[in-house]
Amino acid sequence: MIENDIFLRVLRGEATERPPVWLMRQAGRILPQYRAVRESLSGFVELVKSPELVSEVTIQPVDELGVDAAILFSDILVIPEAMGLPYELIEQKGPYFPRTLKNIEDVIALDSGKIAADRLSYVYEAIKITKKNLANRVPLIGFAGAPFTLLCYMVEGKGSKTFSQAKKFLYTQPEAAHLLLDKITEATIAYLHNKIEAGVDAVQIFDSWAGSLDHETYNTFCIPYLQRISDALMPKVPVILFCKGAWFSLKELHGIGSSALGIDWNTEPHFVRSITGPSKVLQGNLDPCVLYADHSFIRKTTIEMIQSFGGHHIVNLGHGVYPDTPLDGVKAFVETIKTYRY
Amino acid sequence: MIENDIFLRVLRGEATERPPVWLMRQAGRILPQYRAVRESLSGFVELVKSPELVSEVTIQPVDELGVDAAILFSDILVIPEAMGLPYELIEQKGPYFPRTLKNIEDVIALDSGKIAADRLSYVYEAIKITKKNLANRVPLIGFAGAPFTLLCYMVEGKGSKTFSQAKKFLYTQPEAAHLLLDKITEATIAYLHNKIEAGVDAVQIFDSWAGSLDHETYNTFCIPYLQRISDALMPKVPVILFCKGAWFSLKELHGIGSSALGIDWNTEPHFVRSITGPSKVLQGNLDPCVLYADHSFIRKTTIEMIQSFGGHHIVNLGHGVYPDTPLDGVKAFVETIKTYRY
Numbered sequence: 001m002i003e004n005d006i007f008l009r010v011l012r013g014e015a016t017e018r019p020p021v022w023l024m025r026q027a028g029r030i031l032p033q034y035r036a037v038r039e040s041l042s043g044f045v046e047l048v049k050s051p052e053l054v055s056e057v058t059i060q061p062v063d064e065l066g067v068d069a070a071i072l073f074s075d076i077l078v079i080p081e082a083m084g085l086p087y088e089l090i091e092q093k094g095p096y097f098p099r100t101l102k103n104i105e106d107v108i109a110l111d112s113g114k115i116a117a118d119r120l121s122y123v124y125e126a127i128k129i130t131k132k133n134l135a136n137r138v139p140l141i142g143f144a145g146a147p148f149t150l151l152c153y154m155v156e157g158k159g160s161k162t163f164s165q166a167k168k169f170l171y172t173q174p175e176a177a178h179l180l181l182d183k184i185t186e187a188t189i190a191y192l193h194n195k196i197e198a199g200v201d202a203v204q205i206f207d208s209w210a211g212s213l214d215h216e217t218y219n220t221f222c223i224p225y226l227q228r229i230s231d232a233l234m235p236k237v238p239v240i241l242f243c244k245g246a247w248f249s250l251k252e253l254h255g256i257g258s259s260a261l262g263i264d265w266n267t268e269p270h271f272v273r274s275i276t277g278p279s280k281v282l283q284g285n286l287d288p289c290v291l292y293a294d295h296s297f298i299r300k301t302t303i304e305m306i307q308s309f310g311g312h313h314i315v316n317l318g319h320g321v322y323p324d325t326p327l328d329g330v331k332a333f334v335e336t337i338k339t340y341r342y
Numbered sequence: 343m344i345e346n347d348i349f350l351r352v353l354r355g356e357a358t359e360r361p362p363v364w365l366m367r368q369a370g371r372i373l374p375q376y377r378a379v380r381e382s383l384s385g386f387v388e389l390v391k392s393p394e395l396v397s398e399v400t401i402q403p404v405d406e407l408g409v410d411a412a413i414l415f416s417d418i419l420v421i422p423e424a425m426g427l428p429y430e431l432i433e434q435k436g437p438y439f440p441r442t443l444k445n446i447e448d449v450i451a452l453d454s455g456k457i458a459a460d461r462l463s464y465v466y467e468a469i470k471i472t473k474k475n476l477a478n479r480v481p482l483i484g485f486a487g488a489p490f491t492l493l494c495y496m497v498e499g500k501g502s503k504t505f506s507q508a509k510k511f512l513y514t515q516p517e518a519a520h521l522l523l524d525k526i527t528e529a530t531i532a533y534l535h536n537k538i539e540a541g542v543d544a545v546q547i548f549d550s551w552a553g554s555l556d557h558e559t560y561n562t563f564c565i566p567y568l569q570r571i572s573d574a575l576m577p578k579v580p581v582i583l584f585c586k587g588a589w590f591s592l593k594e595l596h597g598i599g600s601s602a603l604g605i606d607w608n609t610e611p612h613f614v615r616s617i618t619g620p621s622k623v624l625q626g627n628l629d630p631c632v633l634y635a636d637h638s639f640i641r642k643t644t645i646e647m648i649q650s651f652g653g654h655h656i657v658n659l660g661h662g663v664y665p666d667t668p669l670d671g672v673k674a675f676v677e678t679i680k681t682y683r684y
Contacts, residue, residue, distance in 0.1 A: 168631055171635040211608065217629070248608050248613075266590050287559070289510055292506075324506075
């Protein structure tokens with residue numbers, strides 16, 4: 001069905017001639033085509049809610065970069081909004097929630113499950129349009145934030161270096177925290193089921209602030225919810241877990257049994273392989289800053305990275321591509337992988 | 343000489359009846375006495391440059407909390423300023439450098455070594471006053487930023503979640519980066535020699551942004567400079583290296599041979615011990631957010647932490663104490679350690 005299905009073949013555990021490649025935030029400011037669309041609008045949230053434009057920016061990196069998968073342009077914070085906690089995106093500053101969660105009553109008042117998920121019809125509409133426009137050239141990935149990362153924003157109300165207020169919520173109101181994580185989990189499962197229904201071929205869960213916790217706290221407040229999400233979706237599509245900075249919980253993350261684990265550039269492949277064995281599918285992990293360097297350095301570093309994973313590997317960065325990355329550096333990176341042979 | 347020298351005894355490798363304790367940022371906003379001093383001044387930088395007041399706030403946590411060491415109240419960014427790159431501290435936002443380093447010419451223009459270090463006479467004056475006022479009750483720690491962390495601020499110009507511009511400097515101008523790291527190293531060694539001369543009993547190096555790099559990059563741009571600093575100072579006083587997030591380079595950090603390694607709460611003692619062996623002195627590593635919790639949880643978590651280190655351990659948090667931490671939570675933490683017996 002899908003012309004270039006190398007990404008899905010690797011997720012199924014098959015051996016391929018080279019690793020597939022896509023980039024987190026590939027649909028974004030690195031592309032002049034994206035910036036043109038973005039400048040015609042009042043804001044990021046307007047773009048997220050415009051299915052035709054979402055489809056356009058989702059497909060741009062497939063045309064321009066030749067990546068092996070598209071990822072639906074969206075935002076992890078649509079789930080808190082659908083649960084009843086609206087947000088704004090302030091230019092140069094990031095997300096901002098005018099209202100935040102303070103106690104268990106605030107959590108009880110939130111919607112969850114299908115009620116919340118069904119409010120995001122603009123996302124499902126965008127998937128249908130994108131699948132049609134992609135015309136089966138490459139698979140389409142859908143994504144969601146992990147429950148803990150969404151809790152961080154819903155309690156803290158904005159980005160933070162430490163998320164100390166969100167973590168304070170875990171330590172001082174564990175009952176409210178578990179109820180919130182449960183409700184986010186249910187909304188996320190319903191949301192991703194709708195996304196799969198609409199046509200996505202795989203899903204990725206982003207636990208962006210995983211690295212702010214320790215092993216025991218991650219086991220208590222994160223692993224069980226990731227397990228539920230993975231269990232609910234794995235029968236239908238491959239699931240990739242990207243828990244940034246959670247090297248200390250790799251054993252438990254591997255134990256969840258998802259299709260693949262994303263890793264960041266701190267976490268060396270040989271360390272991960274010592275925990276997961278050689279056949280777990282891993283995704284990552286070039287430092288996005290390498291793409292600022294000259295092309296010979298990009299090529300050399302990329303090839304060394306591919307070799308260090310030893311197969312069962314989807315190439316990506318260890319973080320979203322930075323907006324000021326030179327486009328020709330990104331192209332040199334993608335080209336290196338597409339011409340590589342194991 | 344020093345009445346309570348348990349901190350220095352552990353740094354010398356001796357077995358003690360309990361671990362010593364101090365907290366990063368113990369001289370700060372958690373103490374009402376500090377807030378009173380701070381409110382009488384126009385800004386943080388004014389406080390840093392007032393030796394009598396520095397002495398006062400440095401000793402406050404010894405009186406109020408009963409910690410086993412004082413740490414001279416100061417700022418890692420006095421070194422960039424002494425090298426010719428002034429900064430401001432903007433309330434609620436953090437450090438800001440009006441001028442940043444763009445290329446090797448900017449680096450060549452900086453001062454270094456004794457010329458830079460001798461400009462910081464207000465620090466040495468503060469040490470002399472503090473040592474006199476402390477009257478040998480506990481040891482006094484002096485500190486400095488690690489060369490890479492100072493480079494981050496000097497290139498990026500302000501705090502950042504990614505320090506992508508600073509890292510871009512490493513990847514695109516490695517020669518300028520090494521020259522800068524060399525000059526910072528020389529200024530830092532001269533500065534810490536002056537501090538030791540003025541009376542500090544131990545020094546700690548903070549590599550706050552270590553975790554933004556990968557293993558190979560850390561080996562290239564950080565380890566050699568930390569080695570030089572440690573080698574220059576170890577004959578005179580104990581040296582503690584706290585390279586936050588650099589779990590991937592623990593083997594090399596251990597290899598430097600400093601008196602102790604600080605670790606954060608991501609990094610479990612049994613993991614560190616598997617690299618360093620049982621007799622390396624380790625410092626850390628409670629998540630500062632635990633101090634928001636109720637006292638029974640603080641006590642339980644602190645005791646479990648002490649037991650997991652298995653001796654040769656200085657208790658601290660895995661990060662500076664957060665300004666809104668309840669004072670009675672901090673006191674419960676310190677009390678737990680001071681009444682603990684191995």
